[in-house]
Amino acid sequence: MKPVFVINGFLESGKTEFINYTLAQPYFQTKGRTLLIVCEEGEVEYSKELLFKSKTDLVVLEDRDDFTPDKLLSYEKEFKPERIIIEWNGMWNYKEISLPQGWSIEQQITTIDASTFVNYYTNMRSLLAEMLRNSEMIIFNRCDDHIDELPSFKRNIKAVNQSADIIFEGRDGEITTIFEDDLPFDLNAPVIELDNQGYGIWYIDSLDNVDRYVGKTISFTAMCLIPPEFPKGYFVPGRMAMTCCADDMAFLGFACKYDKAASLKDRQWIRITARVDKEYFEDYQGVGPVLKAISIENTAKPKDDIISFS
Numbered sequence: 001m002k003p004v005f006v007i008n009g010f011l012e013s014g015k016t017e018f019i020n021y022t023l024a025q026p027y028f029q030t031k032g033r034t035l036l037i038v039c040e041e042g043e044v045e046y047s048k049e050l051l052f053k054s055k056t057d058l059v060v061l062e063d064r065d066d067f068t069p070d071k072l073l074s075y076e077k078e079f080k081p082e083r084i085i086i087e088w089n090g091m092w093n094y095k096e097i098s099l100p101q102g103w104s105i106e107q108q109i110t111t112i113d114a115s116t117f118v119n120y121y122t123n124m125r126s127l128l129a130e131m132l133r134n135s136e137m138i139i140f141n142r143c144d145d146h147i148d149e150l151p152s153f154k155r156n157i158k159a160v161n162q163s164a165d166i167i168f169e170g171r172d173g174e175i176t177t178i179f180e181d182d183l184p185f186d187l188n189a190p191v192i193e194l195d196n197q198g199y200g201i202w203y204i205d206s207l208d209n210v211d212r213y214v215g216k217t218i219s220f221t222a223m224c225l226i227p228p229e230f231p232k233g234y235f236v237p238g239r240m241a242m243t244c245c246a247d248d249m250a251f252l253g254f255a256c257k258y259d260k261a262a263s264l265k266d267r268q269w270i271r272i273t274a275r276v277d278k279e280y281f282e283d284y285q286g287v288g289p290v291l292k293a294i295s296i297e298n299t300a301k302p303k304d305d306i307i308s309f310s
Contacts, residue, residue, distance in 0.1 A: 076100065
């Protein structure tokens, strides 16, 4: 299989800078040649010296109709690369990417300009979501003037791709300490009451910072999900969320231990109070948040039953 590395992002989001940096690293000076397929040209260019030194052959495909398996295969035959890097055009729907047989996406990375994120997230959310959905790493550039907005940026990304590594870059390097005080609920309350917004923020934050919730008691309105493969005595209380558009929904919830779980019905609405623990759970394929139900009461379906991350 021919390994393919896809770098996503809208114009001027930092794709070329990232690829330039990667090509210049000592670890990239590996055996064989690299084919770099650029689908749009921005202000930053690739130097001939760097391309020569890194044994990289550059081709430009600015017409979407030219990005076909046959065309790509012709480049493979011409340049005989060991690996392929694709700088994808953000205005092309990533869902429609089609690669030749024998080409396998090894890694997908999305770059984002923090100064334009809100505009693209508001007006081109479906295009952005397709780029984000399967990205292993998402890099926000030019973050210095948007520190206060970064927590909401992270939640918007996590709503689409829960497993991605998200990196915020400023003038002095990576920004890491920005999320400690950005919670719309009191962590020290005897019972943390979660409304619609609070539940979404708690869920996303728990994916990265479960330790801050271990031992805490939470309460929220939830829909029951009863996965048939779950062990006896467990179910999933959670909420449906709109991650990018009305047609793109996801159920957000963690496993919950409840001795009367067998009495619950799938899609039943409840008000649950539970303690948050952290333990190994087979469906997580690792350690993660597991709720321990303290009390459960039947309740009506809420008027706003869908959580939005807009």
